[in-house]
Structure formats: structure tokens, C-alpha cells
Amino acid sequence: MKYLPLVWAQLFRRKTRTVLTVLSVLVAFLLFGLLQAVQIAFESGADSADAKRLLTTARYSIIEPLPMAYSTRIERVPGVVAVAYADWFGAKYQNESNAFAVFAVEPARYLDMYPEFEIAPGQREAFIKTRTGAVAGQRLVDRYGWKIGQKLPISSEIHAKTDGSLDWEFDLVGVFDADDPAVRANTEVVLINVAYFDEARQFGRGKTGWYITRIADAEQARTIAADVDRLFMNSPDETKTAPEKEFAIGFAKQIGDIGALVTRILLAVFFTILILTGNTMAQAIRERIPELAILKTLGFSNLAVTALVLGEAALLLALGATLGMLTAVGIIPGLNSATGGRFPPLFVHAETFIWAAGVALVLALAVGLPPAVRVHRLRIVEALAGHR
């Protein structure tokens, strides 16, 4: 540590060059932080998944409905603790298709299934008791400026009421939110009471979209999933049951390999940074060969001088990486409000910091080692004689 001032002085020997290099590294790590956040946002479903929850959909296509009567049968499967279901409403709000998701649910069962959705007990009671009731995620309430007690006019693209109209109206009786940023993306939803919805709709009565099952032991997820599917095998409505996490991963995979796309972009970014900082380091060391020779003359060992050069590379990368990640953390709230909730909320995950540190270390070694080796082999006499 006592050499830090020396390394620092070496690094900033040519201020313009170092500052520009640090800025490039900063931008690279800023991109790293942001793109990782985007990737995690796309895959966040998998992150917030509860290992003790299973999802059951129609076997051949996720959009086929299932009979509501399945809940009592799933409940009887050994190892099952609770069952809830939800149906896709196909919302159109202010003339915009799928502005947000609306699920028709049995209030108590559904809210119990997702304890991570926090709602005031009074509002929960109101949702259970109000047939035309609806509760909405905090992010939606903020975006549209809704107030508890108001009417929510939402059209459906799928479900007509018995009078043939597609325009529905619900009473907003509560708001829920989640602390965990990975879960918060899932709160962009309006829940409506299925009791009213099912009675008032023209078609599809007695059917629902999918089932959510809580099990006692996550280890038994596969067995129980197979047991559930066996119940309905060879019936008109066969099912497919999988742990929530697998379901979420499967959904992310439908979009495609976001991870591979992000990785390729980042490879291009870091390759550029490698060339850039590598060049800066090589240049900086070349200019200082005589100085380093003098250090050796003064009694610095080969190893110490090598360490000084490596330290310089490490400091350069560490500065850039730290500032870059801090910038990412700094601008993400702005980005989140700029997207106006059109996109799941971004945040820099703890893991991303560890990855950033790892990448910075690898880069530091890659750009620091060649000049360090050169300095290690440096012969004082030749260096001082002006061989460059």
C-alpha cells in the first residue's frame, strides 16, 4: 500500500492520456452494468420465482383454458398445500392493447399464493368482499394516477359481457407493492374478482387460464408436477405442470437468447477496451523505461518493479470500472422513470458487481502482463544506455 502514491504518480504522468483512457474504461463498464441489468430484467421472472410454486397450463398450448373445477382435484394431490388460479383478461386501456396485464382471480387464494405482494389488510378484505373490486400494483397506480375508490374502465380484447359489450368497469379497492426489485416487475398487474367476471362474461364461463399450486417441499416439485398431470391425462383438457422457475425461464427463452446477444455486444466492447488500454499501457511503459531502470538501480527488485507496472494497470482498470459501475447505478433511476414503466424496472444486481470486478481483473492482467514481463527482463545498463 505504501507504493500507492508512486503508482498513482506514474499513472497520471500524462494526465490527458490517462484521463481519456479511464473515461473509455468507464463507458465500457457503464455499458456492462446497464446491459446486465437489461438481461436480468428480461430474465427476472426466473429470479423472483418461488421454488415451492408450480404452474399448470393446458398441455398443448398456454392459451387454451382449463376448467375451474380442477382446483379441488389438484388440492387433493399429496404434498399440495394450496391452489389458486388466474385467467387472462386481455386488457385494453385508453385504447392501448396490453397496456398492462389483468388477471381474474379468487382474491384470497391468489393473494395468499403470492405473499410477496404486500397489501393493507383492510384493502385485502375490501377486495374479497367487493364483487366488482380490483386491486392494482403500485407502479401502475403511480403511472396512471389512479385513486382508491375510483372506477377503472378497462376494455377486454377477448371477453365480452353478456350484453355483448367489451367495455368493463371495476372498482379500485386496493393497491399492492413489493419491496424486492426483482418482484416489483411482477406487480404491474391489475387483479379483478373472478366471481363477478365469470358471471358477467358471455363465453368461457367456468374456465380459467392457469393454476398456481403451492407445495410443502420444493424437493418434491417434479414428483408432484407429474402427479398433477397424471390426474388429467386422457381427459379433454390435459395439463402441463412445471415449477414456476422453469416456466419463467421457458418464457425468457421464447424471446430468444438475450444472454447471447448481450454477451456478444459486451465482447465487442471489452475487446475494444483491451486494445485501447493495452496500447496506453505499452506506450506509458515505453516512455518510462529509463525511469524504471533507475528504480532498479536504486535497489528495487525485478519483482517489485514488475508489481509496480501491474499495479498501474490494475489501478487504471479499477478506477474506470468503479466509476463506470457507479455511473450505471446513478443513471438507472433516471432510465427507469424515462421508460415510464413500459419496461420492467432495471437495477444493478449484486452479482453484476462481482462480475465487473472479475472482468476488470482479467483485463488488468491482460494489459499489464506484457509490459510487466518486459520490465522484468529489463537490463539496467541497456535501458540507461538509451535502448528503446
Added chain:
Amino acid sequence: MSSLNQIAQITLINLQNVPRRLGTSLVVVVGIAGVVGVLVSVLAMGEGFRHTLASTGRSSRVIMLRAGSDAEMSSGVGRDQATLLGALPGAARDEGGRPLVSAELFVMVDLPRQGQADPNNVPFRGVQPAAFAIRDEVRIIEGRRYERGVREVIVGRKAAREFAGLGVGSHIAFRDSDWTVVGTFESGGDVHESEIWADAEVAMSAFRRTGFQSVTATLADPTDGGLADLRASIARDRRLSINVLREPEYYARQASILSRLIGVLGYSVATFMAIGATFGALNCMYSAIASRQTEIATLRAIGFGGAPVVVSVMIEALALALVGGVVGATLAYVYCDGASLSTLNFNTFSQVAFDFRVTPGLLLQGMVWALLIGAAGGLLPAIRAARVPVTVALRTA
């Protein structure tokens, strides 16, 4: 000596010098190649997606959906309504006098991608016989058309490529039915190539549906007047609550969300990378002029003006940027153009397969970015080179 001549002289000296500063010059080239490569490839993805949807349909054809629905997935047209729509005078007729109208079932089926196990929402379309006369761009390229009344399907070229088990002769199980793939079709690279087609009646019984999702028809009179007449006759009939859109209008809408998302991603990543590359270019050009400080000062001492120095440094920066741009664009073209991809279209919730399209417009855009970065990276060093007093430059060099 004219300024032009001066510029040419200094630029020549500068460029001859480049090989000696290969390392720093390489930084500019690689940095800019990275920006251009990433920009062009990401935008080529968006371009390919947009093109696939934009090339779907013709303005002489219309798609009819239930009023209030923006996509086939959420639409529903009952059998009785479909019959009424089929009899409307606004639709064209074939030589035999049969209306060019096809009521279609549109559902999702789960199929894994090639070499994977996870299910994807692949669109499955049940069509009526007129569908082939309406969409005459559809051509069978392998096997044959399905027979009516039989559980046979034909598969779009891109669906066959992206998803497993869709080769001619293979069997697929949907619901409680077993289907045989009897043919592969192409339709000019449009969105239908991501679909599986079957006879509507067979599909309806297999998927236990009682209604259709949409009705597609060729207009008897493709002008706006003809469309207005069709809309008016639908509006007059109280039994119908139907929205009529020209096909290109409908399909362009289906591209909105994903196109925007890809555009935002491409431009924001490229902007950040461009900022980083500009710092790299600045660095390079500063060190370039530093290494030539004596030369430049000498030139100015013997009568060369400041402007030629600035211009020559700019030309060097732009030349390097151009090389970087060409490298990046070439890489993007070689690796991306024509590469195929399938993703979930958020508008329709179903898979769309498309190819990356590196268009001349995108390449040009890449070059513009490259030159802008080069200009931004060259300007400050150029000015500094011209402004350092000759005496100082000669003394400190």
C-alpha cells in the same frame, strides 16, 4: 504555396507516418469498428424483423377482426358472422364466381426450437380453400398441399427451419390429434413463413373451436372507395361488429413494440460505445501530434499556416475512422446478414422468424457514425497542434 497544396503536403507526411504509430492508430480503427459493428448488427436485426412484417400482405387485401381487437390472437369471429362476411359484395370473386374470402382459425401450438426442449408459441393457422387464391404468393416448395378433411399440415419455410420436428413426413401431436407434415411453403419471406397451415374445418374440430379468429379477403375494388363501401356495408348490418384493415396496415402495427425496443437498444448501446471510442480517438490523435510536434512546428516555422495543420490532422483522423467504419460494417455484414432468428413478437404473443438484413442504408449510417466519431476525436488535437507556439513546440520537443 496555396493552402490546398500545403494541406496535401502535410497530410501526406502524416499518413506516411501512420505505420510508425500502428498501435495508437489501431486503437481508433478497432474502437470505431466496434461501434459500427454493433450498431449495424443490432439495427439489422430490427430491420429484418420490420421487413418481415412490412412485406406481409398486400394493400388489395383486407383482414377483418372483431371490433376492439388489435390482433388475431384476441379476436373472435363466429361462424354465422364469417358466413355473412363471405357473402358481402365488396369481396372479389374467382373465375368460378366463388368469393375470395377465407375465414381463419388462429391458435398457438407449443413446439421446441431445433435442438432445445422448451416450448415456444408457434402460430397455427386453419385456412379455407380460398386462402391460396387470395395469397397467391404462397408456393409449395417441398411435398404437397394438405388434403381437405384430413389431419395434414403444411409448414412455412422459416418455421420448418427454426422449430424441431417439422420436416415433410414427420408427425406432430397437438392436443389429442396427430398431424402429418405433408409440405413446406414459402410466401416471399413474410410472416406466414413462421406459421403452420391446415384446413380450417379439420383444425376447428381438433382444437374444439366453434369460431374463427379473422377473415381475410381480396377487395373487389382495391381503392379507398372500395374499402369504404365494404366498411359501410358491414356497419349497416347489425349482426356484425367487425373492424376492417388493409393487410399492410394490420401487419405494420404488429411490429410496433419489438421494432421500437430493438431500435432503442441499438442506438443507446452504440451511443455509449461511440463516446468511449471518441475518447480513444482523442487519445490517439493527441499522441499522434505529440510525436510529430517538431515536424509540425518546423513546417509552421517555414511558412505553413495553422489551418492546413488543423485540416491535415482532421483528415488523418477521418481516414482512420473510415477504415474502422469499413471494418466494422464488413464484419457486421459477413457475420449477420442473412442470419436467421426467431423471437416472440410482443404484439401477437407468437413466434416470428426472420433474417438479419444489413441494408445499404444501415451501412451508410454506420459510415456516418464512424466519420462523426473521427471528427469528434480529431478536432481538439488538431486545434492544439495548430495553436502551440512554434518556439515552445521546438524547445520542448
